Amino acid sequence: MKRLATATVAAVMAAAPVMADLVFPSLSYRTGAYAAGGIPFADGYADYMTLLNERDGGIGGVMTRILECETGYNTEKGVECYEATKGEGALVYQPLSTGITYQLIPKATADGIAIHSMGYGRTSAANGKVFSNVFNYPANYWNGASAVVQHILDVNGGDIKGKKIALVYHNSAYGKEPIRTLEELSKKHGFELSLLAVDHPGQEQKSQWLQIRRERPDYVTMWGWGVMNQVAIQEAVNIRFPMENFIGVWWSGSENDVLPSGDDANGYKAVTFHNVGNNFPVFEDVQKHVVDTGKAAGAGDQIGTAIYNRGFYAAMLAAEAVRNAQAIHGVADITPAMMLDGMESLEITEARMAELGMPNFGPSFKVSCENHGGPGTVGVAQWNASSKTWSLISDFKETDMSVIQPLIEADSAAFAAENNITAGCK
Amino acid sequence: MLYRESGDFSETYKADSQTFPIKFDRYRYYAVLAFAFLVIPFIINDYWANAVLVPFLIYAIAAIGLNILTGYCGQVSLGTGGFMAVGAYACYKLMTAFPDVSIMIHVLISGGITAAVVTLFGLPSLRIKGFYLAVATLAAQFFLVWLFNRVAWFYNYSASGQINAPDRTVFGYLVTGPNTEAWAKYLICLIFLTFTGIAARNMTRGALGRKWSSIRDMDIAAEIIGVNPLSAKLSAFAISGFFIGISGALFFSVYLGAAEVGEAFGIQKSFLVLFMIIIGGLGSIFGSFAGAAFMVLLPVFLKNVLVGGLGWDTALAAHLEFVIVGALIIVFLIAEPHGLAQLWRVAKEKLRLWPFPH
Numbered sequence: 001m002k003r004l005a006t007a008t009v010a011a012v013m014a015a016a017p018v019m020a021d022l023v024f025p026s027l028s029y030r031t032g033a034y035a036a037g038g039i040p041f042a043d044g045y046a047d048y049m050t051l052l053n054e055r056d057g058g059i060g061g062v063m064t065r066i067l068e069c070e071t072g073y074n075t076e077k078g079v080e081c082y083e084a085t086k087g088e089g090a091l092v093y094q095p096l097s098t099g100i101t102y103q104l105i106p107k108a109t110a111d112g113i114a115i116h117s118m119g120y121g122r123t124s125a126a127n128g129k130v131f132s133n134v135f136n137y138p139a140n141y142w143n144g145a146s147a148v149v150q151h152i153l154d155v156n157g158g159d160i161k162g163k164k165i166a167l168v169y170h171n172s173a174y175g176k177e178p179i180r181t182l183e184e185l186s187k188k189h190g191f192e193l194s195l196l197a198v199d200h201p202g203q204e205q206k207s208q209w210l211q212i213r214r215e216r217p218d219y220v221t222m223w224g225w226g227v228m229n230q231v232a233i234q235e236a237v238n239i240r241f242p243m244e245n246f247i248g249v250w251w252s253g254s255e256n257d258v259l260p261s262g263d264d265a266n267g268y269k270a271v272t273f274h275n276v277g278n279n280f281p282v283f284e285d286v287q288k289h290v291v292d293t294g295k296a297a298g299a300g301d302q303i304g305t306a307i308y309n310r311g312f313y314a315a316m317l318a319a320e321a322v323r324n325a326q327a328i329h330g331v332a333d334i335t336p337a338m339m340l341d342g343m344e345s346l347e348i349t350e351a352r353m354a355e356l357g358m359p360n361f362g363p364s365f366k367v368s369c370e371n372h373g374g375p376g377t378v379g380v381a382q383w384n385a386s387s388k389t390w391s392l393i394s395d396f397k398e399t400d401m402s403v404i405q406p407l408i409e410a411d412s413a414a415f416a417a418e419n420n421i422t423a424g425c426k
Numbered sequence: 427m428l429y430r431e432s433g434d435f436s437e438t439y440k441a442d443s444q445t446f447p448i449k450f451d452r453y454r455y456y457a458v459l460a461f462a463f464l465v466i467p468f469i470i471n472d473y474w475a476n477a478v479l480v481p482f483l484i485y486a487i488a489a490i491g492l493n494i495l496t497g498y499c500g501q502v503s504l505g506t507g508g509f510m511a512v513g514a515y516a517c518y519k520l521m522t523a524f525p526d527v528s529i530m531i532h533v534l535i536s537g538g539i540t541a542a543v544v545t546l547f548g549l550p551s552l553r554i555k556g557f558y559l560a561v562a563t564l565a566a567q568f569f570l571v572w573l574f575n576r577v578a579w580f581y582n583y584s585a586s587g588q589i590n591a592p593d594r595t596v597f598g599y600l601v602t603g604p605n606t607e608a609w610a611k612y613l614i615c616l617i618f619l620t621f622t623g624i625a626a627r628n629m630t631r632g633a634l635g636r637k638w639s640s641i642r643d644m645d646i647a648a649e650i651i652g653v654n655p656l657s658a659k660l661s662a663f664a665i666s667g668f669f670i671g672i673s674g675a676l677f678f679s680v681y682l683g684a685a686e687v688g689e690a691f692g693i694q695k696s697f698l699v700l701f702m703i704i705i706g707g708l709g710s711i712f713g714s715f716a717g718a719a720f721m722v723l724l725p726v727f728l729k730n731v732l733v734g735g736l737g738w739d740t741a742l743a744a745h746l747e748f749v750i751v752g753a754l755i756i757v758f759l760i761a762e763p764h765g766l767a768q769l770w771r772v773a774k775e776k777l778r779l780w781p782f783p784h
Binding site: 031068069070072074075076079084098099103105107109110111124173174176180200414 | 575592593682685741
């Protein structure tokens with residue numbers, strides 16, 4: 001009982017609200033098999049918010065506050081974190097886990113809080129008519145799958161009939177997301193698709209790569225995360241699979257994934273929806289206001305890495321949505337409901353990104369109630385092992401929405417039917 | 427002084443054989459029940475329900491189930507996660523196929539389906555024992571997770587393989603789905619736990635429980651005195667499966683609301699429930715509760731103290747949590763190898779004499 005009593009006191013203390021700040025919960029995972037991706041993302045997210053506080057005094061004069069909660073990529077802990085943080089005026093959740101996103105979609109919708117699952121989560125949430133509180137701009141998995149095929153088409157002069165493409169995927173909701181799109185695309189373009197599932201956490205992939213060696217696919221694409229990526233790239237090196245024919249999704253495209261294989265990983269590709277590298281003016285501000293003052297969330301050495309940039313980009317989009325909400329409602333200390341309005345009418349222009357010191361960091365786009373998914377433009381990055389850098393080899397391009405849109409409609413309609421939601425905009 | 431039998435006379439055989447023959451024990455039990463049913467529902471909030479009490483109640487059901495099999499009947503099982511998945515997927519299929527039938531009935535049927543599956547995987551126990559049986563149940567764990575991942579029928583062909591619990595009501599109150607009130611979630615789990623707890627307690631102290639214990643203590647001797655190992659072992663598997671199935675169904679429908687088999691019902695869940703009964707005490711219903719409370723509450727408590735109270739870095743706190751929970755498990759097992767239930771028994775013995783130990 002004493003333990004219970006102390007826990008109550010602690011929970012109450014943790015839940016005591018601090019007035020007038022903009023709360024951004026960060027459901028991070030700095031532990032476990034996926035920490036290699038979780039740490040830079042959480043650091044990037046926190047550093048951007050710290051930068052706004054230090055340099056600009058918050059957003060519109062209201063300070064931002066990051067509320068970090070460790071999930072370990074575990075859905076049960078994700079639920080605990082959500083319940084622990086939602087009462088503090090949380091504006092938007094970034095679960096950074098497809099499993100936790102699925103968990104939170106109904107809960108957050110019931111509580112009137114926004115979820116921004118940027119490049120992950122439930123792809124059909126792009127249909128804002130059904131998923132009123134979930135946003136996945138600027139691109140989703142199905143855009144990613146389409147971009148991979150698009151890139152293979154480009155390389156082959158537009159004809160890939162009879163080619164073999166293998167998908168190595170994390171055997172979870174996340175890894176299964178692209179399958180339907182790839183199947184549709186294989187019908188459309190006439191390539192052969194083979195599916196190879198890798199179980200959590202993905203350290204054991206010998207049999208999958210043996211199969212690849214036997215079947216000799218022309219291209220391998222990967223939906224992996226955490227330790228699975230490094231293992232897959234090493235296995236591909238071991239069977240001497242040509243790296244330029246190995247294309248990962250954005251979650252399989254970080255420095256952590258390719259560095260362990262050294263020079264052999266040279267030429268590995270990954271699709272991405274935001275820019276790579278540290279060559280942006282805003283990072284000088286980060287260095288000056290955040291890292292040099294000792295306020296960085298991490299060690300400060302991750303700036304410019306792929307996933308740090310993604311967390312940074314997510315924070316930038318969240319902050320811009322707050323600004324938009326402040327402009328719409330004329331209130332500086334916005335509520336979660338106002339945040340939803342801000343996200344729903346968010347517009348990111350090239351001029352605005354340049355103003356923020358992040359020129360061409362991501363695509364310019366406009367969100368609407370009908371489309372929570374953004375433009376779905378995706379670029380391709382390639383790894384250079386000698387300079388240890390990613391570089392964009394293809395700019396953000398349109399993906400095949402003629403295939404993706406019907407899939408989004410069908411999946412969201414199924415969700416709406418299961419949960420008695422009447423689709424429509426307010 | 428506080429806890430004594432003197433002056434507490436039983437006048438009938440019935441009074442003598444009741445669950446709590448000592449008056450103090452009995453009143454304490456009534457007080458706990460009354461508090462759980464009449465006080466907590468009125469003060470519970472979302473955080474307490476979703477982070478602490480609902481998982482505790484559900485894991486307690488699972489721990490009682492596994493305790494019947496492992497603690498009372500001596501059959502080691504590492505398939506609890508997979509068996510909970512059977513309950514969860516059975517419940518999902520039933521909820522979506524028969525939306526008009528009450529969720530209470532679905533949960534019970536899910537328990538029944540799980541009982542059948544567990545009995546099937548219990549058949550090898552008639553030939554193999556101990557570690558070998560553990561490996562057979564481990565195979566069940568991996569097979570079941572693979573099956574629910576592989577066969578799309580189980581998750582209604584959804585794109586991602588996730589299952590989502592639709593809204594269902596009991597007497598007009600929502601008990602599943604995102605709009606469920608905290609007290610409704612809590613109460614439905616509490617009702618199931620109360621019934622399974624009472625059923626398990628009475629089974630284990632009756633003829634069936636004695637058969638199980640005799641099989642556990644020495645199966646050859648049990649056979650010689652006339653215990654049928656086939657019926658004793660398989661009944662333990664079936665009843666244990668029924669309870670674990672109920673807990674799996676509630677775990678998915680009431681607690682999580684959405685689940686993915688590899689993540690929610692993986693091997694680590696089997697170990698978690700096994701740790702609960704080892705720490706709580708094998709062969710004790712109270713031990714199941716104590717173990718579930720220990721394994722559910724301690725991490726949440728530590729997190730709230732370290733991150734919420736002391737303001738530590740979340741990663742450091744998460745790592746330290748592993749260390750502390752691990753160390754406490756070792757300390758407890760060295761100090762009392764028979765688990766928290768034995769500590770409680772010793773405490774009761776001491777209380778009988780207190781304050782005059784001689």
